[in-house]
Structures are given as structure tokens and as C-alpha cells.
Amino acid sequence: MVPNHSSAAKAVNYLQTRHRFHWGEAIPWILAILVFYFLPGYRLLATQILVMIIFALSLDLIVGYAGIISLGHTAFFGTGAYITALLATNNIPDPIIGLIAAAFGAAILGFLSGWVLLRTTGLTLLVLTMAVTIMLAELANDFDEITGGFDGINFTNSDIFGLIELDQLWYSSSYIYVLIVLFLSFLFIRTIIYAPFGRMLIGIRENPRRMSAIGTPVHQRQVIVYVVSAAIAGIAGALWVQVQGNVTTEVYAFELSGDVLIMLILGGTGRLYGAFLGATVFKILENVTEQVLGTDQPYWQFAIGLVLILTVLFARRGLFGIFEDLGNKWKERGQ
């Protein structure tokens, strides 16, 4: 092992150890288990938060790491949701098969749209991601004999592995089920991020031209990460409707694309745990606002608009960035 005093050795050490698990990374999982045991009344909300974390994580892959701005991520969320629901109503009610099919379906859509869309950049790309989502939403509305339209369709899942029932009353098995899927998705994304592929994504985000010059097939790599992100978003959509046993065209709503982006920005982009913090804070604040002020007026929408403006102006690195700054100040004072 190289001694630790030179700066080069420090860099080597950093690169060799940065992917290792830090003890702090256990905190969200411990919290998730504590919520399950001590706040059973909030399991529905907590389940929704877990699903939104998966969705926000998938968005972080493209927005935070690869630097692809998308306002149409519900295209994949909604497609995953509908694939699962339609399988369930057509005699394939197994939740695991539903998840896998949702991931594949969303990945195929991600490949087709990504391959085409990612040839453009900037505003054009943004418009096209929105256009794809709205097109799908229009289709879902027009073919309401299949999709159930605004009223949606109800379905029942079969038991997982024929053993465990997804209960929609106490959300005990559903909560654990979603938590496990979140954990697996998270491990998968974390592995990608710390692999050379992840460093390359950051390179593309920072300077696509230079990455291209040193031999990275930029478009191809962008499509790959877009497909992976789409598949995970599809899984999130599938989970969302599986735990509710109901799907409506709302899963394609444009507002949802905005919401998930806000969750990510609120927590902090390009740092994995930003999605955890952002989705949790967003959903809890939404719930508190609606409980305190009621839902007869869009108070929450107003508040989140202001929060977003303030975040962009004063805390662009999200809540995690604020914590980091505070932590650094505290350390300085200690010295």
C-alpha cells in the first residue's frame, strides 16, 4: 500500500475506497424499518414515498449523472404501470412477472425514444421528451376502452411466489415488498455509478465534446443510461399501481414529471441519496400542507412553486448541499 502523505497517494486511496459503504448509508434503511414498526398508521404514505424514491433515483441517473434534462419521465412510469395492470387483468396477475414485464416494456420505449431523441440537445430535447409523454397521455385517453380513461381500471395481484399476499389494508407485506425492490434497484444504480461507466456519465455531463474526443461513443452511452433509467422508472410505475390495485391515466400526468424532478432537485442531484431525502421531504410536506390547510385550494402547488424558485436561486445543490455547507462551517469552527 502506498503511504498516505503525498497528494497522489491520497487520490489513489480515494479512488480505491470511494465505492465502499459508509456507515451513514445504513441510516435510510434503519429509518425505513423503524417506520414500519413504530408508525404503522403511516405505512401507506411511507409506501408511496418508497416508490417515489425509486422513480427519483431513475431520474437522477439521467439528470444528475448524465446531464440529460427530461420533463417526460412519466412516459416510462406510466408505461410500466399500464403493462402491469393490463397483464393482471389478462390473467397474468403475478406481481414479480408484472415488474419484470414493466421494466422490459419501459426499456423498449426508452430505447426507441432515446435513440431518436438523444440526437438533439438542450431545449429541443426537452420539448421532445415532453412531446413523447403527452402523446402517450393522449393515446391513453383516446383508447379508454383499454386503459379505463380517467376512471381507470381495478385489478388484483396474485400472491408473491404463491405465498405472500400484497395486502391493501395494512400495507405490511406491500411495504416490505416495495422496500426490497427499492433496495435492489438502489444497489444496482449504486454499482453503475461507482463503475467506470458512472465516471464516464459524469464526463459526458461535464463536457460531451471532450468525452467524444477521447473516444467515448457519447450517443450510444447516453442511450444505454436512458434505457436503464427508463426500466427503473417502469418498475416504479408498476409498484405504484400494484400496491393500490388501480391504475388511471394520471400515471402519464405531466405534473408528475414535474413533481419527480422537483423531488430530485430538492434533495440534490447526482448524489444518490438526494432522491431519498427529496422524495421524503416532498411527500411529507405535501401531506402536512394538505392536512393543515385542506385540499380545497392548491396551497401545496403554490408552496412547491415558491420552494423550487428559492432552491434554484439560493440552494442549487439541494438540502444535501445545505447540510454539507453547515457541516463544513461546524468543522471550521472546531479547528
Add this chain to the structure above:
Amino acid sequence: MSPFLNEISTVLVFGLAYAMLLFIISVGLSITMGLMGFANLAHGSFAMMGGYVTVTLVTQSGVPFAAALLISFVAIALLSIPFERFLYRHLYRRSELDQVLLTIGLVFASIAGVTFIWGPDPQLIQMPNYLKGSVDLGFNTFPKYRIFMIIAGAMIVAGLFYGLERTKIGAQIRAAVDNRTMAESVGINTDRLFTWTFALGSGMAALGGGLGIQILGGIKPVFAFEYLVIFLIVVAVGGMGNIRGTFFAALILGIIDFAGKFYFPEGGAFVIFAVTILVLLIRPQGLLGKN
């Protein structure tokens, strides 16, 4: 009169009226994006507020329709100046994502804001007598309002082109779009130019918001989201900062959208998006955009 010609002329007139509306609202967005490189997703919010100002003036204060349009144009143009000065200006040099986020925040807040005041239901407007009913053009009858829309739109288009191509300020705007640094070095105050152009664009959006109330079936809070995509599409297809391009894009997309919905009531709304994706694939910079 053959039913075929009847149909074609209906599609053309209704589509043209819609296209004019799209142009009036989108042109401001196109200039803002071309001139300042700023992704202003809140443009639809200015149009929406213009619509609400018009509705309120006409239904509650009894102001004549034409005067209400003019007042809302001036009011929203003035209102937009502090936004540009104190909010947008900080983000001209920041990333596109930041601009998108800030302006989405504005969209959310503005939608909630107008819902607090006017409620979620569409606000309708009583048209003055001279715009009610229909007019017989010999081969077909058309609603007077659509004809008015086309004429008003054509006048605004002509005025804009004249202003941009033949006046000094128009030349300055074109110069700044082409090359901002060069424009500054020959003594054009681009900061002030930005502010005025932004105000003009927002005012035009407000005018469009007022004119569109009748065609779009009332003004409602979700307008800022629902139509934002269409305005963005028009700008992207036309080519950012290119007024001629925006005009052609509005014309093509407006007529295609109406024709799609007319001939295919199911799934017709989908046509405009398919056309957009196709155009942007072949020309990512838009029909008349620079490379």
C-alpha cells in the same frame, strides 16, 4: 357547393385562426429564447394571466373587449419587467436545467395563484355583438370570431415584420440575436434591449391569452401547462429566435392540429406531436433555425 370544398375551407379557416393564435403567443417565447438563450417555461403563465385580466375587465368592469385586450397587453408587459430584472437576469449564465426549474416553479405558483382568485373552472366571456354569429363568404359560412382572429393575427404579423425588418430597434434585436458580443461592441445596450423585448413578448402572450378565450373554450388555470408544450413545439419547430420560422411553424402546426382533430376525433390530438418529432429529427435546429 361540394361537401369536399366545404370541409377543406372549414379546416383551413379554423386551422388558420388557431395558427394565428399560436403565433401571437409563441413569437415572444421564440425571441426570448433566441435573444437571451433563456428557456422560459413560464411564458404560458403570462398568456394565462393576460386571459384572466381580459375576462375580469370584460365581465366585471364592463370594459369593451378590444379595450380589455389592449389593457391586458400593457398590464402584463409592465408586470413582466420586474420578473426579467430581478429573477430571470440572474440565470442567463446558469445552466438550462436551472432556467427550466425556476420557470417551472413560476408556472406552479401562477397556476395556484389564479386558482385562489378565480377558481379551477374555465372562465368564459361574452363576445361583443360585432363578433357574434357567423359570416357568409358565398361558398361557406364561418364564425365571425374566427375571421376576426385571422385578420387580427395577420395585422399583428405584418406589424411585427415591419418593426423587425424596417426599424432601428428591430435591427438592433436582429443584431443581438445573431451575435450578442458584436452587437454590444458596436454600442447596443443589450441589457435594456432584453428587458424591452421580454416585456413586448410577454405582452403579446397576454394578448394571445385574451384572444384565445373564445377559441379555446374559456381560460382556466391548467392553461399554463396544457398549452405550454404547444408553444414550445412551435418555437422548436420554427427555430429559436427566428420569427419567420415561428410563423411558418405556427401555420403548419395550427392547421395540421385542427385537421387531425377534425378528421380523427379519436387520437387526432396525437398528430401534431408526431409531426413535431418527425420535423425535429430531420432538422434538430428547426425549420429555419441556424445550425
